[in-house]
Amino acid sequence: MSYQQNQTLLADLRFLGMASRYECMQTDPNIEELCFDELLSLLIDAEVHDRRQRKIQRLLRASKLKYPTAFLENVDFKARRGLEKKTVANLKTCNWIKRYQHMIIEGPTGVGKTWLACAFGQAAIRQSMPVLYWRFPRLIEALEIRLDGSLPNLRARIAKCSLLIVDDWAICPMTVNGRRELFEIFEDKNEVGSLLIASQLPVSEWHDYVSEPTVADAMIDRVVHRSHLLSLKGESMRKLKRSELEVDNV
Numbered sequence: 114m115s116y117q118q119n120q121t122l123l124a125d126l127r128f129l130g131m132a133s134r135y136e137c138m139q140t141d142p143n144i145e146e147l148c149f150d151e152l153l154s155l156l157i158d159a160e161v162h163d164r165r166q167r168k169i170q171r172l173l174r175a176s177k178l179k180y181p182t183a184f185l186e187n188v189d190f191k192a193r194r195g196l197e198k199k200t201v202a203n204l205k206t207c208n209w210i211k212r213y214q215h216m217i218i219e220g221p222t223g224v225g226k227t228w229l230a231c232a233f234g235q236a237a238i239r240q241s242m243p244v245l246y247w248r249f250p251r252l253i254e255a256l257e258i259r260l261d262g263s264l265p266n267l268r269a270r271i272a273k274c275s276l277l278i279v280d281d282w283a284i285c286p287m288t289v290n291g292r293r294e295l296f297e298i299f300e301d302k303n304e305v306g307s308l309l310i311a312s313q314l315p316v317s318e319w320h321d322y323v324s325e326p327t328v329a330d331a332m333i334d335r336v337v338h339r340s341h342l343l344s345l346k347g348e349s350m351r352k353l354k355r356s357e358l359e360v361d362n363v
Contacts, residue, residue, distance in 0.1 A: 130163025131156045169238055176244040179280070180231040188232065194224050194347045204341060207237050210276055215308040215336050219315055220345030226311040229343070230278050233309060242275035250285045256294035264294075271298055275306055282312035283322045296328055303335040316342065 116139060123132035134156055138144045144152070173181055185205050190198055209216065216233065218226045234244045247255075255267055271277055277298070287295070302308050314322060316337055323329035 128160055129167075130160040133163070134159030165241070168241060172238045172241070172243055173235075176234060176238060176246055178231045178234050178244070178246045178278075179248075180228050181235070183228050183232040183235055185232045185236055188229070189225075192225075192347060194220070194345045196229075196343070196345065200343070204233065205236050207240050207242065209341055210237055210242060210307045213303070213305065213307055213339075215302075215310070215340040216343065217316060217337070217340045218309070218311045218343045218345065220313070220343075222313055224345040224347055226313075226345060227280050229345075230280055230309050230311045234276060234278050237276045243273060244276045244278065245271060245274040246278040246280065249279055249281045249283065252279060253285065253288060253291040253295070256291050256298075257288065268297075272301055272306075276309060277302060277306065278309045278311070280311045282310045283314040283319070284312075287323065292323065292325060292328055296332060299332050299335050303339070308336060308340075310336070310340075 119135065120132055123129075123135060138152070138155075147155075185201060188196065188201055190196060204216070218230055220226055231246065234246060237244050256264070299308070319333060319337070320326075320329045323332060
């Protein structure tokens with residue numbers, strides 16, 4: 114079978130990584146020194162890598178991360194925000210997600226909560242875990258009972274994800290319907306999956322925010338008591354970057 118026929122068959126079978134590696138082999142002067150098993154191993158490795166990368170890209174698009182290029186490797190530890198390298202390194206493994214634990218990132222506006230949340234989401238995606246990012250106001254709006262039948266689909270999407278990121282928690286009032294549906298999500302994620310909640314509101318004030326004592330107790334019991342807490346502090350990162358730009362332009 115000719116090279117062109119092989120390429121066509123590989124493309125038809127959707128072995129794209131293998132097809133790409135096979136094409137490169139045609140111009141590799143050292144390829145003749147390899148035995149059949151070594152050649153086959155190269156092709157299989159290329160296909161596995163390509164499929165993994167395509168899966169990561171699909172998961173990244175589906176996640177809707179606000180900062181899809183945020184990586185934990187790029188965390189700025191020089192800024193005094195209360196972040197420790199050892200803590201971030203331990204959480205980067207995503208073992209807490211595999212154990213159905215949660216994470217809470219609290220701190221004032223501008224300290225990088227959203228960016229950090231997206232970076233943890235990126236770390237999960239790179240381990241082939243489905244992730245969903247929602248800003249709290251949009252999530253509450255989406256959880257309102259609708260006549261278009263979209264709520265069951267949203268519930269199903271949330272149920273399938275390994276990590277649900279809820280950003281800007283408590284930035285708007287919680288509706289009665291929203292509170293009920295949110296409790297169901299918390300209940301589901303307590304059994305299968307994890308939550309990452311980023312908020313300006315300290316955990317100590319969550320009970321008052323939820324306002325309904327019974328629901329507040331249940332939410333806190335299911336989430337807070339099983340969460341890794343990152344309490345950020347310091348000046349706004351936006352303000353610091355703006356100051357650096359002003360100095361550079363002097």
